[in-house]
Amino acid sequence: MRSFALKLLALLTTTTLISVCLTGIASAATPTVPTNLTATPGNKSVVLTWTASANTPTDYIIEYSPDDFTGITVTFAPNIVSTATTSTVTGLTNGQAYLFRVKGTNGDGTSAASTAVAATPYSNHTPNDLALFDACPTALIPSAGFSDVASADVSCIKYYGITQGTTATTYEPLEFVSRWQMALFLTRLVTATGTTLPSGTGQGFTDISGKSAEIQTGINQIKQLGITIGKTATTFAPDDYVTREEMALFIERLLKAVPVGPGGNEEFVTGSTTVKEIKSLDTDHNFTDLGTVSLLGMQNAIINLWNLGVTEIATATVYEPSVNISRLNMAQMMARALDHTNARPAGLHVQANAYTSASSNNLYISVTNRTSDFKPISGTPIDTFRYLHTGITGYSDFSANGSCAQTSSTVISITPCKIDVGESVTDIKGNVTPWITALTAGQLWDYWAWTAAAGTLYDNDIHGTAASKISIRG
Numbered sequence: 035m036r037s038f039a040l041k042l043l044a045l046l047t048t049t050t051l052i053s054v055c056l057t058g059i060a061s062a063a064t065p066t067v068p069t070n071l072t073a074t075p076g077n078k079s080v081v082l083t084w085t086a087s088a089n090t091p092t093d094y095i096i097e098y099s100p101d102d103f104t105g106i107t108v109t110f111a112p113n114i115v116s117t118a119t120t121s122t123v124t125g126l127t128n129g130q131a132y133l134f135r136v137k138g139t140n141g142d143g144t145s146a147a148s149t150a151v152a153a154t155p156y157s158n159h160t161p162n163d164l165a166l167f168d169a170c171p172t173a174l175i176p177s178a179g180f181s182d183v184a185s186a187d188v189s190c191i192k193y194y195g196i197t198q199g200t201t202a203t204t205y206e207p208l209e210f211v212s213r214w215q216m217a218l219f220l221t222r223l224v225t226a227t228g229t230t231l232p233s234g235t236g237q238g239f240t241d242i243s244g245k246s247a248e249i250q251t252g253i254n255q256i257k258q259l260g261i262t263i264g265k266t267a268t269t270f271a272p273d274d275y276v277t278r279e280e281m282a283l284f285i286e287r288l289l290k291a292v293p294v295g296p297g298g299n300e301e302f303v304t305g306s307t308t309v310k311e312i313k314s315l316d317t318d319h320n321f322t323d324l325g326t327v328s329l330l331g332m333q334n335a336i337i338n339l340w341n342l343g344v345t346e347i348a349t350a351t352v353y354e355p356s357v358n359i360s361r362l363n364m365a366q367m368m369a370r371a372l373d374h375t376n377a378r379p380a381g382l383h384v385q386a387n388a389y390t391s392a393s394s395n396n397l398y399i400s401v402t403n404r405t406s407d408f409k410p411i412s413g414t415p416i417d418t419f420r421y422l423h424t425g426i427t428g429y430s431d432f433s434a435n436g437s438c439a440q441t442s443s444t445v446i447s448i449t450p451c452k453i454d455v456g457e458s459v460t461d462i463k464g465n466v467t468p469w470i471t472a473l474t475a476g477q478l479w480d481y482w483a484w485t486a487a488a489g490t491l492y493d494n495d496i497h498g499t500a501a502s503k504i505s506i507r508g
Contacts, residue, residue: 065138087138129322165373166297207362298374410464473508
């Protein structure tokens, strides 16, 4: 009997131990599945965030795949053990779509994978050679008055006579642009920069004879300027639509044929001692579809214009080279191209490259003078002065009799509010060389530019209507 009792006790003890071990295995100490995974793409990287697993994970396993996890699966190893619920996956290929998933893990096991999320890394470069100033400052350019589009860029090219619209009140922004229409737009843009057009004599195109004399002349002129070489040596294909890659090539070549304006970007044509032309030497860009471009020259043109800030969306990752250019996108690219050229509004105007949050190391001021048809006016003596807003009720830049208040200060002039002998004058391009000015954060200044005969003192009652003023906050 005693022997049986001992055997029974031993059996019960063993059973209890086995039960305890089994209970440990099935205790759900393995982390639960991470949830709410999100993926934010960047340059050759993706930032992942998720909601933590339960059951005290000691690390997370990150996996990604360029397919649906049925083929290649890569485990991302940042070389640290971490319970953080965010991680940046690096070493990815821009333009390649990936799926990502996360697993929680600890000494008791690893969870199943989270729901996979997709992301495509992309370049996040910024254009390197933007123009400092605008050919179409918003405050100076009237609305185009078209009922079917409200675009400052369309208003810009109408202001310079590049377009008149399809009717007096419509522009048809989504319509495509034929090559013969583009020839006219391009010649008008050239004229707006102050450049004299060539003769327009025949250039050997055999397929344009059915077009009007104006169209034939325009086509021949852009050939003479080197903006086009034609579809072939003897054909222009005037009725074909212009693709976006062709548009880039047209604009790139046009910019090399016209003078740079104040704050426009120019580089040496070759080497470092020859003449310069409007272009960018940088090769960064964010486009992922340039492999579809027809010719290398077109690809280079697109990259060049992106760095100049001419392509209409700086943050886009696709350019769509083979898509026909719309009239709206054409206007956007032309307006941005004009910023680099010597095209500036009619009259005497002062402008800055920034009007808010301006600091002493990046605030540039430009003064230009143009005729009513945008031709440069050289030799104009320019006086510039500025006033600091005081915050005092009733404060004015000028005294009651129109003369300058005592708080005025000079900018680049000899005496503020006076046209002195030896004053800065506009150059052959109708511009005063841009200069840097210093502002203190939080201050608000008015900058004025005006002209008159030597010895004249500024009187706002007399000179105010022709003077130009901008306000800049530091």
